Amino acid sequence: MTSAQIEVLLQTLISGILLGGLYALIGLGMTLIMGVMKIINLAHGELMMVAMYIAYWMFVLFHVDPYLSVFIAAPVMFFLGVMIQKFLINPVLRVESILPENQVILTVGIGMVLSNLATMFFTSDYRSTPVGYATDALYLSDYWKSSPIELSLSVPWSVSFVFAVIITIALWFFLSKTDTGKSIRATAQDPEAALLMGVNIKLMRVITFGLGSGLVGAAGCLLLPIYYLFPALGGQFTLIAFVITILGRLGSAMGAIIGGLVLGVFESLTATYIGMGWAPVGRFVMFIACLVFLPGGVASLLRKKRFGA
Amino acid sequence: MLEIRGIDVSYGDTQVIRDLSLEVRKGEVVALIGANGAGKSTTLKTISGLLRARKGEILFEGTPVHKAEAYKLIGMGLSLCPEARRLFVEMTVDENLDMGSLKGEAKRQRQRTKEAVFGLFPRLKERRRQIAGTLSGGEQQMAAIGRGLMSLPKLLMFDEPSLGLAPILVREIFDIIKKIREDGTTVLIVEQNVKQSLAAADRAYVLETGRLVMQGTGEALLSNEHVRTAYLGV
Structure with a gap:
């Protein structure tokens, strides 16, 4: 390989990892809800779209930086998620339904309502958020004069990635170190045993849906400075979250993180070496390959290692 | 009662x-x-x-x-050690014991009760950082009893409690029940x-x-x- 080719490869990997960090955050929310509720939340991307509009209008009207909006949009989305679980999903769970998948269909409906409301209120225009640092970048040659290759690092992408990592670590801390976090994991693993331990599993389900929505809301804010915004953007991200959740194995947090990174890198490689428009194709090739060759997801590999088998 | x-x-x-x-x-x-x-x-x-x-x-x-x-x-x-143990199999022994003591006095006494449980089941102390699903059947039963005791x-x-255990372990479990x-x-x-x-x-x-x-x-x-x-x- 010539140095130019190495340069392209490394640059591709870097942007893939940066993208993957955001994907992981989007996937984590869905995987958390999947783990506790055993339902796929197909309104996940639409919830992110709502958070992005919140951050967008905060920026346009009040000049609040999208990164600061994380602290506004995520709590708002948490609240919205809690309301959705409490007043829409819980009543459906209680009914003896014809289809056991009723809740999933309900989430599809919620997604449609959200994206159509957004179209009504905000029109279907594509918007981008004119933050001042949108095109800022760091160059390797500025720091290492005699570097044989040149690499660049986009400032907003990097800041978003760092935010995503911090949020992920905070989530890990919450889930593994606090009693509430442990109770959420216990509810996912064995709801009846959790009940016997004194866990209010209905409350845990409500909190989890809020948490999953809050996470994807935060991801939306992080995506805003580097992406454009339109009401129908949700569907695409619901699919991305779904692919990550399957890649990682349903309900596994570590699996979602690895799944997100793998998907980010894979899409980035597809975009560089095959063509920009082929990235979604790469995503689904990966999805199908995963279902065929690794149905247990990344987590099944992790497990083998942990069990020493 | x-x-x-x-x-x-x-x-x-x-x-x-x-x-x-x-x-x-x-x-x-x-x-x-x-x-x-x-x-x-x-x-x-x-x-x-x-x-x-x-x-x-x-x-x-x-x-x-x-x-x-x-x-x-x-x-x-009022605490139940359920049939087939029902541990949280993807959590560590420590975390399983924590799950037994979520409320009130049990939570305040958590470290003390845990030491007492480890006194009863020294094996659990050795395995405290291990994922519960990887324990042997007898160890899982000990963890389940320990988790039950954590709630005071x-x-x-x-x-x-003796389901699926070797006879020698069954006797051990009944000895523990006597101690409890x-x-x-x-x-x-x-x-x-x-x-x-x-x-x-x-x-x-x-x-x-x-x-x-x-x-x-x-x-x-x-x-x-x-x-x-x-x-x-x-």
């Missing part, structure tokens, strides 16, 4: 428990024995609020609990291992197809003709 008055329990249209009454007094070890499908586990599940009685009352220390939310009972001092229960109920009782915890135990549980129990109830057919002291039932032919095969 625990009083059950005439409960009926059904799964859908199938009635499993008919007009069952029994009592556990403070400081006792009481055994509930019977064949597979007699309704023993159903009884424990009903006491713990996982199932609802269609009729009758359950009183714990004089308070009616048959309508209480299941998650509130452990805070009252007044009444600890065991559902088939000596520490002042009342015990209600459901078992298919009739001989061991009758030997350990002060009193016992015999359940057949959802009805109470016999009761008495452990010793009396051990020498009872019906129990000997039906359950001990002698």
